[in-house]
Amino acid sequence: MKTEKPSYKWYVIYTKANREKKIIKSLNEQNLTCYLPLQKTLRIWSDRKKWIEAPLFKSYVFVKVSYKEFFDVLCVPGVICYVCFGGKAQPIPDKQIEDIKVFVEQDKTAITITKESIIPGTKAEVLYGPLKGVQGEIVKFNGKFRILIRIPMMGYCLHANISKDEIKIIEPQKPTDSLKKKSQKVRIGHNSIGNSNSTNPYINSYLPTHV
Structure with missing residues (x-):
């Protein structure tokens, strides 16, 4: 019996605040394809200034998975859910x-x-x-x-x-x-x-x- 090859698609996951970078690290450790757009932001304190890389979309991370890895993503600490429309996770x-x-x-x-x-x-x-x-x-x-x-x-x-x-x-x-x-x-x-x-x-x- 011929096994159907998994189809990999991009999805958006919604995360806890300020956990995006930790989630990306965890996904990479599991060899899961992911993407976190970053932008340079000037952070100003009372005694110094510093350019940092902050998530472009706060509390959102992109993942590319098939049905095999789909639920593994939800087990990563800090991940809340997939972004849905019409009751289903929508691919990008x-x-x-x-x-x-x-x-x-x-x-x-x-x-x-x-x-x-x-x-x-x-x-x-x-x-x-x-x-x-x-x-x-x-x-x-x-x-x-x-x-x-x-x-x-x-x-x-x-x-x-x-x-x-x-x-x-x-x-x-x-x-x-x-x-x-x-x-x-x-x-x-x-x-x-x-x-x-x-x-x-x-x-x-x-x-x-x-x-």
Whole structure:
């Protein structure tokens, strides 16, 4: 009988506060693929200043697992649950993880992270510069054109200034009511993670949608 090869996908896990780096260390020790975006932050004390690397998304870590390792992640101290939508853990496309890495791991462009509600823009790909290859939306924000990566399950947007000469349009803008409704559902699913009134957050609702 032929055994089906496990399918590995990226997921988001929600963690206890200030435990992200310890969780990454534990996941690495178990040879589990994971990713924690970091940003340099200037920490100021009364007697000194110091640049430190802090998690870009507080209390969130990305993991790439199949059904074999899925529940092993939940056993790591500090991990609370998988981020869900519609009662299931939702995978994140590999391309989006790659784009987030490009955004975060270069220092030539100022990156902004926000939880503001931004109207959907035209889908585009960056052709030149430090963000080359990134696919996102072109939006006008504070009077400037920005390339935006939307992470709806986490409620975050990453964006940076971009020239219209540096991008190519992938498809024309077609905002629809269904898109708005879908975004609303995502926010509801995300907010339910921190609901202390939920009965048991680990029963069924955190199974992956694809194995």
